[in-house]
Amino acid sequence: MMDYIAEIFSYPFAVRAIIVGSLVSLCAALLGINLVLKRFSMLGDGLSHVSFGAAAIALAAGVAPLKLSIPIVIIAAFLLLRLGRKANGDAAIAMVSSSALAIGIIVATMTTGMNTDINNYMFGSVLAMSKGDVYIAVAVAVCVIILFILFYEKLFCISFDEEFSRAIGVKVGFYNTLNAILTAVTIVVAMRIMGALLISSIIIFPPMSAMKLCKKYRLVVILSACVSIFAFLMGIFLSFFYDMPVAAAVVATKHIIFIVFSIISKIKYK
Template sequence: MTYLQFGYVRYALIVGVLIALCSSLLGVTLVLKRFSYIGDGLSHVAFGAMAVAGVLHLSNNMLLVLPVTMICAILLLRPGRNARIKGDAAIAMISVGALAVGYLLLNIFKSSGNLAGDVCTTLFGSMSILTLRPAEVWLCFGLSIAVIILFLFFYNRIFAVTFDEDFARATGTKADAYNLLIATVIAVIIVLAMNLVGSLLISALIIFPAMSAMRVFKSFRSVTVCSAVLSVCCALAGLLISILAGTPTGSTIVAADIAAFLVCCGIAKLQRRTVS
């Protein structure tokens, strides 16, 4: 394909595959822990942090966005038995609040004459992944590799905390520490994924591959592997289609994820008919 001759296309494909892979690995854990909506909440936090970084004219907004998103992820995923505000309400409050404050700051401190375009790009991803600089690609590559290594190294502990946190504690597993690890990794994935699909579509990148895999497989390992394969394939398909057809990158990738989910639902129905 002639498009692969261009560096920006190769950068986009590399970053897209890595982000999709990282999102799928933790997506299964979030779905099983009933924290599917946390991706949406944290993406809005990242949007608000990006707005603040823009107001402060930071040359690298990652220096503010990543720590703020990590802190909010830790607050949302920490044990909440004694919390006055429960998980779903806390996610909703942080999500709406950060989104509103971010948009308010962008309007008050306008840094460009195309506010609507800037907001649309941040929320929906647009074609921003095709304008990545080599430094951003290397940063994404390093963070993605770190996420993958952490997941593989702590796979058994993450598995235990995901399915039965109380039992994991009883067997000596430091569940709070691994919840903290999950929260940190999720925050990194959210910040990275904003360049790919935008803040409003990040949840789809995390949830759809996991839900698709769960239609076909039952074991945690099989679901995780299938989710990773589906996520990477959909990201590649979405990126290539968006480049060839000129469609928004984020929306096209999510559309590919939806198509894969429908196919998996069809496969699940065929499996049930075969068994019966």
């Protein structure tokens, strides 16, 4: 068993994937709590589709995908968060998301064709991590963790009650902007591993699972982070030894955790 694990760590690409994956899983879980609570669960899905569109255009133009994706997805995050507040917010997100996917597919088929790169963007790949991705992932993770430790009370107050926060002088706009930017960058990086089609799971599953068991916000935050990282490592493990696709294995693991937590909560709080 230990030999197997040591074997995984002997591949540089696997080490990179584990570092990046664990960090973005952590970020997604932390940022996801507020998105789920504020009914913005589909934001991750929408952003990843936009990111896919941007990546397809970048590949066609011969630009490094991250350079184009990050700014475009940050803009999209602002737009979607704003649209999401309106009455037909969910419809707006779905429209933006499918349009971006469509543009991406059109550009990809007309230029490079639906090749492995595009396939990886759709369903994720552990092989895709470069050194650059590692640096970005570390930077984002550090930002998210600092944000959470320094501004924990304010973030809690805002996600519970925006109007009240504004009234007592919390700079709601600033924190929401920061949240949008960090979510956007997390999605862009995580999409390389998880793929555009499976990514919303890394935002939604950990908080939803943690909320099944925890009644305190602080515990939800901690458990959500743990679930997210555990599920990712489990996914890597399954992928190595049973030849499963990583992203799908991660989602399946999260699904099982969610079911287990649901059952425990049913028994405990009957």
